[in-house]
Each structure stands twice: as C-alpha cells, then as structure tokens.
Amino acid sequence: MEELIRDRIHEALEVERTPSSLRARVMDSLPVDAERAWPRPALRLTGQSVAGLVAILLAVAIIAGLLYTRGLMPFIPAHRQVPLGAGLISPDGVAIGPDGSVYLSDFLGDRVFRVRPDGRVVVYAGGGSAGDGQALKASLFHPAGLALDHEGNLYVADTPGGALRKVDARGNISTVGDPSGQPYGFGSPQGLAVDSHDALWFSEGYGTVGGIDIGTRGARVDGSSLPPPGWVPGYIAFDAADNLFISDRAPAIATSTIYINPPGGGCRIVRLSPDRRLSVVAGTGVCGFSGDGGPASRAQINDPGGIAFDAAGNLYFADSNNHRIRRIDAHGVITTVAGTGVRGYVDGDAGQAQLQFPFGVAMSRSGRLYFADMTCQCWDPAAPGRLRVLNLANGKISTVMDGQTPIQAT
Numbered sequence: 001m002e003e004l005i006r007d008r009i010h011e012a013l014e015v016e017r018t019p020s021s022l023r024a025r026v027m028d029s030l031p032v033d034a035e036r037a038w039p040r041p042a043l044r045l046t047g048q049s050v051a052g053l054v055a056i057l058l059a060v061a062i063i064a065g066l067l068y069t070r071g072l073m074p075f076i077p078a079h080r081q082v083p084l085g086a087g088l089i090s091p092d093g094v095a096i097g098p099d100g101s102v103y104l105s106d107f108l109g110d111r112v113f114r115v116r117p118d119g120r121v122v123v124y125a126g127g128g129s130a131g132d133g134q135a136l137k138a139s140l141f142h143p144a145g146l147a148l149d150h151e152g153n154l155y156v157a158d159t160p161g162g163a164l165r166k167v168d169a170r171g172n173i174s175t176v177g178d179p180s181g182q183p184y185g186f187g188s189p190q191g192l193a194v195d196s197h198d199a200l201w202f203s204e205g206y207g208t209v210g211g212i213d214i215g216t217r218g219a220r221v222d223g224s225s226l227p228p229p230g231w232v233p234g235y236i237a238f239d240a241a242d243n244l245f246i247s248d249r250a251p252a253i254a255t256s257t258i259y260i261n262p263p264g265g266g267c268r269i270v271r272l273s274p275d276r277r278l279s280v281v282a283g284t285g286v287c288g289f290s291g292d293g294g295p296a297s298r299a300q301i302n303d304p305g306g307i308a309f310d311a312a313g314n315l316y317f318a319d320s321n322n323h324r325i326r327r328i329d330a331h332g333v334i335t336t337v338a339g340t341g342v343r344g345y346v347d348g349d350a351g352q353a354q355l356q357f358p359f360g361v362a363m364s365r366s367g368r369l370y371f372a373d374m375t376c377q378c379w380d381p382a383a384p385g386r387l388r389v390l391n392l393a394n395g396k397i398s399t400v401m402d403g404q405t406p407i408q409a410t
Helices: 002-015 020-028 041-069
Strands: 091-096 102-106 111-115 121-126 143-148 154-158 163-167 172-175 189-194 200-204 209-212 218-220 233-238 244-248 268-272 278-282 304-309 315-319 324-328 334-338 358-363 368-373 386-391 396-401
Touching: 091 154, 091 368, 091 386, 102 143, 102 358, 111 143, 111 396, 121 154, 121 163, 143 200, 143 358, 154 189, 163 189, 189 244, 200 233, 233 304, 233 358, 244 304, 268 304, 304 368, 315 358, 324 358
Parallel strands: 091 143, 091 358, 143 189, 189 233, 304 358
Antiparallel strands: 091 102, 102 111, 111 121, 143 154, 154 163, 163 172, 189 200, 200 209, 209 218, 233 244, 244 268, 268 278, 304 315, 315 324, 324 334, 358 368, 368 386, 386 396
C-alpha cells in the first residue's frame, strides 16, 4: 500500500511543477525503509500506521490541489506563475491611494498593478511563488477586491485561496489574522472596504459579510432580514456616514460570471446602517434593466459590481451584465451615466460609449471614476480587459491600461 501511495505521489509531483519547499515537505513525510527498521517492534507498527495515514492524507491533498491548480475543479482556472513583464489579463478590483495612484487586481494574472500618478504601471504584488514576505515575490491566487486604509496599507481579497492579504508601505505582504495571530478562514472573499475607524470589512459570495476590527474582535452580518431571494454579497463600500453598501449579485443560472455563485442573488444594492440594519436601496429582486429616472428601489439591475461615492454623496455602481455605469443620487433616483447597454469597446462621450462587463470601481478625489472593464466573463487570457476612467467633469471615458500597456520596473 505504501509503495502504491509513494508511486502515485511521485507521479502527481511530476505532472505539475511545485515549489521545492513543498516537494521537500511532502517527500520527508512519506514512509521510508529506515522507518520500517525501527528496533522496537511495537513502535515500528505504530509508526508505520501513522506514516501510512499521513501519506494517504497527503496523497488526497496533493491530488485535490493539482486538480484545483490545473483548473479541473468547477469554474476554477489554473494557477500559474505569470512571466515577468506580462500585461494585464483580467481586471477586477480597483482602489485609489492618497497620492492618486490607482491599484488594480488582475484576477487571472494573479497580480496587483499600481498605476502611478505619472502614468507608469508597475507590479505592486503577486506574480511570484513565495508566501508572506516581499509582495513582489508572493503568490496571489486570483485576487479580487482591494481596499486601502488611512495608513496606506493595501488589502487584497485572495479569492479561491480564502485569505485576506495586507501589503504595507514597505512592500511586505502578510495574511490578515485575529489578535492571537491565527489567520481568519474565508471561503471566497470578494469585496473589501475600510470604515472611518480603519476596521476592515469583507464580503463572500456564500452569504457572509463581516468586519475585522483590527486588534479587537470580528463581526458578522445576518442577511436573513432581507426579502427573498437570499443574497450573494459582492463588492462593498462605505459612504461618509459609515453606511456599508453591498452589491447583491445575480444568481448563477442568470450569469456566466467568473465567480462561483451559490443559489440566491437578487440583483440589488443593499445598505447596512451603523446600527446594523439592512435595507434595499436599489433593485427589485429580479434581474434586468429598467427604471432610469425613477426610484432606484423600483429599478431593475443585473449583476451589480463595484460601488463608489463622489464628494456629493452620489452612489455609482457597475451594472455589469447591463454594460453600464449607473448612479443613485441623494433623492434615490437612478440614472445611467455611462454605457449604451450594447456590449463593446468605445471610448469618448459617456452616453455613447460602449462597456463590456464593468466590475470593480473606485472614485478619485478629483471626480474621476475608474472601473475595470472585463471584456468577457470568461477564462480566456487571449481576451484581456482594460482599466478605464470616466471623467465626471466632462463626461468623457478613456482607457488607462490594457493588455498592451508596458509594465515597468518598480
């Protein structure tokens, strides 16, 4: 039995390239001839049994891991190290730093880019094979949502990997944990936001929205008070009054989204007040398109993505499957501010521009709305997306970054 297990693990390790440290840990844990020759028979029997069990568990874990990283598990693409200098593939989360730098997560490229104020683009984190430590050497597994705290730390939702990562101002990456140092366990974190007290909040598509009050304790939001259907939390954002807004995504059967959506999803924008009360501010619970010029609560939207606010408190969100950016003003009236509803790629006047599955969004202090334009909700790296920007002052859309944009050294 042990020989069979060893053979299978050797085969698995040869199928997919693995980090040398992982290979060493796996092989060191396997039963070997020296272990079979222990001088005390009773201990030898126990040691063999334990070693055999460890080997079986390792075999299962490695096979599952190889299926996972080779994209053979449902809807999860392969995890491969991206060549140095490779361009943008699949834009997702967007965040803006205090100096005007724009941060963009590349879901399929397993990296986070930084667009400097002078327009130069560099890799800020990911693309490597290491764990915590130097962000440029770290491995990210399909990063999604991004958020910045008031000290300039960047938080990254490491989606299928089920982790929240922090990149500090020195360029070091770490896994966010509780006060005892143990990392939180997450199923598939997607949205991230930081409140006025620098507490980090996250959302998961499997129905969890919660806060990590750094240094103290966590909190979870009970979504059962919402009218049906059950929610599928996506991107999140705080307004100036510390209300948390949550995009309730489309159900899996209604969208070809690149995320694994569980049952539920009401195509809504939900608000969590500081006293922890939930209410629906946009969407009827039925996915579609309608309602411009009227109350947002009576409008139909389709797979809402990122959320952002301007200086006047107007809410902007990506209406992803409708290929539009929409706004909800202080009176609760919804309008389209960009996109015709026809899927495509046309810059220029926002009312005539064409978008393709806009997703993550972020608002700059100067009134520029940056958004990730995904090109397609698919796993095709040959169809790279773009980072685009809507200038609210003149109503023009332009492209900031695409798959051909040069990536410079830091």
